[in-house]
Amino acid sequence: MKNLKIGDQVIMEGCAESTLPKYKNRIWTCQTDSYIDKCGQEVVFLDGFSGCFLCDYLKPVAQIDAIGLISSERAKQISKGYTPEHDAGYTDETGCRFDSIAFKLLKGWPAPPAFNTQYWQNLISLPYQDQLRIAGAWIAAELDRVLFLNQSEGATSKVD
Structure with a gap:
Protein backbone atom coordinates (compact mmCIF):
# COMPACT_ATOMS: atom_id res chain seq x y z
CA MET A 1 0.00 0.00 0.00
CA ILE A 64 10.66 12.02 -8.76
CA ASP A 65 14.06 13.27 -9.83
CA ALA A 66 14.98 16.74 -11.10
CA ILE A 67 14.23 15.88 -14.72
CA GLY A 68 10.76 14.70 -13.72
CA LEU A 69 10.06 17.92 -11.82
CA ILE A 70 11.25 20.10 -14.71
CA SER A 71 9.29 18.00 -17.20
CA SER A 72 6.16 18.35 -15.08
CA GLU A 73 6.59 22.12 -14.89
CA ARG A 74 7.13 22.32 -18.67
CA ALA A 75 3.97 20.24 -19.24
CA LYS A 76 2.07 22.69 -17.02
CA GLN A 77 3.35 25.60 -19.15
CA ILE A 78 2.28 23.85 -22.35
CA SER A 79 -1.17 23.08 -20.91
CA LYS A 80 -1.57 26.85 -20.32
CA GLY A 81 -0.86 27.53 -24.01
CA TYR A 82 2.88 28.27 -23.84
CA THR A 83 3.69 25.90 -26.68
CA PRO A 84 6.75 26.13 -28.95
CA GLU A 85 4.48 27.64 -31.62
CA HIS A 86 3.29 30.33 -29.20
CA ASP A 87 6.76 31.00 -27.83
CA ALA A 88 8.20 31.37 -31.35
CA GLY A 89 6.78 34.90 -31.32
CA TYR A 90 9.18 35.91 -28.55
CA THR A 91 12.53 37.31 -29.62
CA ASP A 92 15.62 38.86 -28.06
CA GLU A 93 14.04 42.26 -28.81
CA THR A 94 11.02 41.47 -26.58
CA GLY A 95 13.34 40.56 -23.71
CA CYS A 96 11.74 37.15 -23.48
CA ARG A 97 14.48 34.64 -24.21
CA PHE A 98 13.62 32.01 -21.66
CA ASP A 99 17.21 31.05 -20.88
CA SER A 100 18.00 34.62 -19.81
CA ILE A 101 14.74 34.87 -17.84
CA ALA A 102 15.69 31.72 -15.93
CA PHE A 103 19.07 33.26 -15.06
CA LYS A 104 17.41 36.50 -13.88
CA LEU A 105 15.01 34.54 -11.68
CA LEU A 106 17.80 32.61 -9.96
CA LYS A 107 19.79 35.81 -9.41
CA GLY A 108 16.75 37.64 -8.00
CA TRP A 109 17.09 40.41 -10.58
CA PRO A 110 14.25 42.79 -11.57
CA ALA A 111 11.44 41.50 -13.77
CA PRO A 112 12.04 41.28 -17.53
CA PRO A 113 10.10 43.90 -19.53
CA ALA A 114 7.26 41.59 -20.60
CA PHE A 115 6.58 40.25 -17.09
CA ASN A 116 3.97 41.44 -14.63
CA THR A 117 5.92 42.84 -11.65
CA GLN A 118 3.72 41.19 -9.01
CA TYR A 119 3.99 37.81 -10.76
CA TRP A 120 7.79 38.20 -10.82
CA GLN A 121 7.87 39.13 -7.12
CA ASN A 122 5.90 35.98 -6.36
CA LEU A 123 8.42 33.92 -8.32
CA ILE A 124 11.49 35.32 -6.62
CA SER A 125 9.89 34.79 -3.21
CA LEU A 126 9.50 31.04 -3.87
CA PRO A 127 11.86 28.55 -2.22
CA TYR A 128 15.06 28.01 -4.21
CA GLN A 129 14.06 24.45 -5.20
CA ASP A 130 10.86 25.77 -6.80
CA GLN A 131 12.80 28.51 -8.59
CA LEU A 132 15.16 25.87 -10.00
CA ARG A 133 12.22 23.79 -11.23
CA ILE A 134 10.66 26.80 -12.96
CA ALA A 135 13.99 28.02 -14.36
CA GLY A 136 14.71 24.52 -15.70
CA ALA A 137 11.32 24.47 -17.43
CA TRP A 138 12.03 27.88 -18.98
CA ILE A 139 15.33 26.59 -20.34
CA ALA A 140 13.46 23.60 -21.79
CA ALA A 141 10.93 26.08 -23.27
CA GLU A 142 13.76 28.01 -24.90
CA LEU A 143 15.14 24.82 -26.42
CA ASP A 144 11.62 23.87 -27.62
CA ARG A 145 11.28 27.37 -29.17
CA VAL A 146 14.64 27.15 -30.95
CA LEU A 147 13.95 23.62 -32.22
CA PHE A 148 10.55 24.74 -33.51
CA LEU A 149 12.05 27.77 -35.28
CA ASN A 150 14.82 25.66 -36.81
CA GLN A 151 12.28 23.14 -38.10
CA SER A 152 10.06 25.94 -39.43
CA GLU A 153 12.90 27.77 -41.17
CA GLY A 154 14.48 24.64 -42.66
CA ALA A 155 18.08 23.55 -42.72
CA THR A 156 19.42 26.70 -44.41
CA SER A 157 18.80 29.11 -41.54
CA LYS A 158 19.38 28.13 -37.92
CA VAL A 159 18.44 30.05 -34.79
CA ASP A 160 21.22 30.26 -32.22
Whole structure:
Protein backbone atom coordinates (compact mmCIF):
# COMPACT_ATOMS: atom_id res chain seq x y z
CA MET A 1 0.00 0.00 0.00
CA LYS A 2 1.12 3.53 -0.72
CA ASN A 3 -0.69 5.09 2.26
CA LEU A 4 -0.97 8.51 0.61
CA LYS A 5 -1.96 11.40 2.87
CA ILE A 6 -3.89 14.64 2.36
CA GLY A 7 -1.50 17.16 0.78
CA ASP A 8 0.89 14.56 -0.67
CA GLN A 9 1.97 15.38 -4.21
CA VAL A 10 1.93 12.66 -6.83
CA ILE A 11 2.32 12.13 -10.55
CA MET A 12 0.36 9.67 -12.71
CA GLU A 13 2.47 6.84 -14.11
CA GLY A 14 1.78 3.75 -16.22
CA CYS A 15 -1.89 4.44 -16.95
CA ALA A 16 -3.84 5.77 -19.94
CA GLU A 17 -4.40 9.13 -18.21
CA SER A 18 -0.66 9.68 -17.84
CA THR A 19 -0.29 9.81 -21.63
CA LEU A 20 -2.90 12.53 -22.15
CA PRO A 21 -1.34 15.97 -22.79
CA LYS A 22 -3.41 17.65 -20.08
CA TYR A 23 -2.30 15.09 -17.45
CA LYS A 24 1.16 14.08 -18.65
CA ASN A 25 3.80 14.95 -16.02
CA ARG A 26 1.30 17.00 -14.03
CA ILE A 27 1.84 17.13 -10.28
CA TRP A 28 -1.38 16.38 -8.37
CA THR A 29 -2.20 17.06 -4.72
CA CYS A 30 -4.08 14.44 -2.71
CA GLN A 31 -7.40 15.78 -1.38
CA THR A 32 -7.89 12.76 0.90
CA ASP A 33 -5.86 10.06 2.57
CA SER A 34 -5.80 6.93 0.42
CA TYR A 35 -8.33 4.28 1.38
CA ILE A 36 -9.53 0.87 0.28
CA ASP A 37 -12.65 1.11 -1.88
CA LYS A 38 -15.46 -1.46 -2.06
CA CYS A 39 -13.54 -3.37 -4.77
CA GLY A 40 -10.56 -3.77 -2.44
CA GLN A 41 -8.33 -1.30 -4.30
CA GLU A 42 -6.38 1.56 -2.74
CA VAL A 43 -7.69 4.87 -4.14
CA VAL A 44 -7.39 8.59 -3.39
CA PHE A 45 -9.10 11.79 -4.50
CA LEU A 46 -6.84 14.25 -6.36
CA ASP A 47 -7.32 18.02 -6.51
CA GLY A 48 -8.62 18.88 -9.99
CA PHE A 49 -9.47 15.30 -10.98
CA SER A 50 -13.06 14.07 -11.11
CA GLY A 51 -13.56 10.93 -9.03
CA CYS A 52 -11.06 8.83 -7.13
CA PHE A 53 -7.86 7.50 -8.67
CA LEU A 54 -6.17 4.12 -8.26
CA CYS A 55 -3.00 4.53 -6.16
CA ASP A 56 -1.16 1.81 -8.14
CA TYR A 57 -0.75 4.42 -10.90
CA LEU A 58 0.50 7.27 -8.69
CA LYS A 59 4.12 8.02 -7.86
CA PRO A 60 4.88 10.33 -4.92
CA VAL A 61 6.75 13.48 -6.00
CA ALA A 62 9.44 12.77 -3.41
CA GLN A 63 10.43 9.84 -5.65
CA ILE A 64 10.66 12.02 -8.76
CA ASP A 65 14.06 13.27 -9.83
CA ALA A 66 14.98 16.74 -11.10
CA ILE A 67 14.23 15.88 -14.72
CA GLY A 68 10.76 14.70 -13.72
CA LEU A 69 10.06 17.92 -11.82
CA ILE A 70 11.25 20.10 -14.71
CA SER A 71 9.29 18.00 -17.20
CA SER A 72 6.16 18.35 -15.08
CA GLU A 73 6.59 22.12 -14.89
CA ARG A 74 7.13 22.32 -18.67
CA ALA A 75 3.97 20.24 -19.24
CA LYS A 76 2.07 22.69 -17.02
CA GLN A 77 3.35 25.60 -19.15
CA ILE A 78 2.28 23.85 -22.35
CA SER A 79 -1.17 23.08 -20.91
CA LYS A 80 -1.57 26.85 -20.32
CA GLY A 81 -0.86 27.53 -24.01
CA TYR A 82 2.88 28.27 -23.84
CA THR A 83 3.69 25.90 -26.68
CA PRO A 84 6.75 26.13 -28.95
CA GLU A 85 4.48 27.64 -31.62
CA HIS A 86 3.29 30.33 -29.20
CA ASP A 87 6.76 31.00 -27.83
CA ALA A 88 8.20 31.37 -31.35
CA GLY A 89 6.78 34.90 -31.32
CA TYR A 90 9.18 35.91 -28.55
CA THR A 91 12.53 37.31 -29.62
CA ASP A 92 15.62 38.86 -28.06
CA GLU A 93 14.04 42.26 -28.81
CA THR A 94 11.02 41.47 -26.58
CA GLY A 95 13.34 40.56 -23.71
CA CYS A 96 11.74 37.15 -23.48
CA ARG A 97 14.48 34.64 -24.21
CA PHE A 98 13.62 32.01 -21.66
CA ASP A 99 17.21 31.05 -20.88
CA SER A 100 18.00 34.62 -19.81
CA ILE A 101 14.74 34.87 -17.84
CA ALA A 102 15.69 31.72 -15.93
CA PHE A 103 19.07 33.26 -15.06
CA LYS A 104 17.41 36.50 -13.88
CA LEU A 105 15.01 34.54 -11.68
CA LEU A 106 17.80 32.61 -9.96
CA LYS A 107 19.79 35.81 -9.41
CA GLY A 108 16.75 37.64 -8.00
CA TRP A 109 17.09 40.41 -10.58
CA PRO A 110 14.25 42.79 -11.57
CA ALA A 111 11.44 41.50 -13.77
CA PRO A 112 12.04 41.28 -17.53
CA PRO A 113 10.10 43.90 -19.53
CA ALA A 114 7.26 41.59 -20.60
CA PHE A 115 6.58 40.25 -17.09
CA ASN A 116 3.97 41.44 -14.63
CA THR A 117 5.92 42.84 -11.65
CA GLN A 118 3.72 41.19 -9.01
CA TYR A 119 3.99 37.81 -10.76
CA TRP A 120 7.79 38.20 -10.82
CA GLN A 121 7.87 39.13 -7.12
CA ASN A 122 5.90 35.98 -6.36
CA LEU A 123 8.42 33.92 -8.32
CA ILE A 124 11.49 35.32 -6.62
CA SER A 125 9.89 34.79 -3.21
CA LEU A 126 9.50 31.04 -3.87
CA PRO A 127 11.86 28.55 -2.22
CA TYR A 128 15.06 28.01 -4.21
CA GLN A 129 14.06 24.45 -5.20
CA ASP A 130 10.86 25.77 -6.80
CA GLN A 131 12.80 28.51 -8.59
CA LEU A 132 15.16 25.87 -10.00
CA ARG A 133 12.22 23.79 -11.23
CA ILE A 134 10.66 26.80 -12.96
CA ALA A 135 13.99 28.02 -14.36
CA GLY A 136 14.71 24.52 -15.70
CA ALA A 137 11.32 24.47 -17.43
CA TRP A 138 12.03 27.88 -18.98
CA ILE A 139 15.33 26.59 -20.34
CA ALA A 140 13.46 23.60 -21.79
CA ALA A 141 10.93 26.08 -23.27
CA GLU A 142 13.76 28.01 -24.90
CA LEU A 143 15.14 24.82 -26.42
CA ASP A 144 11.62 23.87 -27.62
CA ARG A 145 11.28 27.37 -29.17
CA VAL A 146 14.64 27.15 -30.95
CA LEU A 147 13.95 23.62 -32.22
CA PHE A 148 10.55 24.74 -33.51
CA LEU A 149 12.05 27.77 -35.28
CA ASN A 150 14.82 25.66 -36.81
CA GLN A 151 12.28 23.14 -38.10
CA SER A 152 10.06 25.94 -39.43
CA GLU A 153 12.90 27.77 -41.17
CA GLY A 154 14.48 24.64 -42.66
CA ALA A 155 18.08 23.55 -42.72
CA THR A 156 19.42 26.70 -44.41
CA SER A 157 18.80 29.11 -41.54
CA LYS A 158 19.38 28.13 -37.92
CA VAL A 159 18.44 30.05 -34.79
CA ASP A 160 21.22 30.26 -32.22
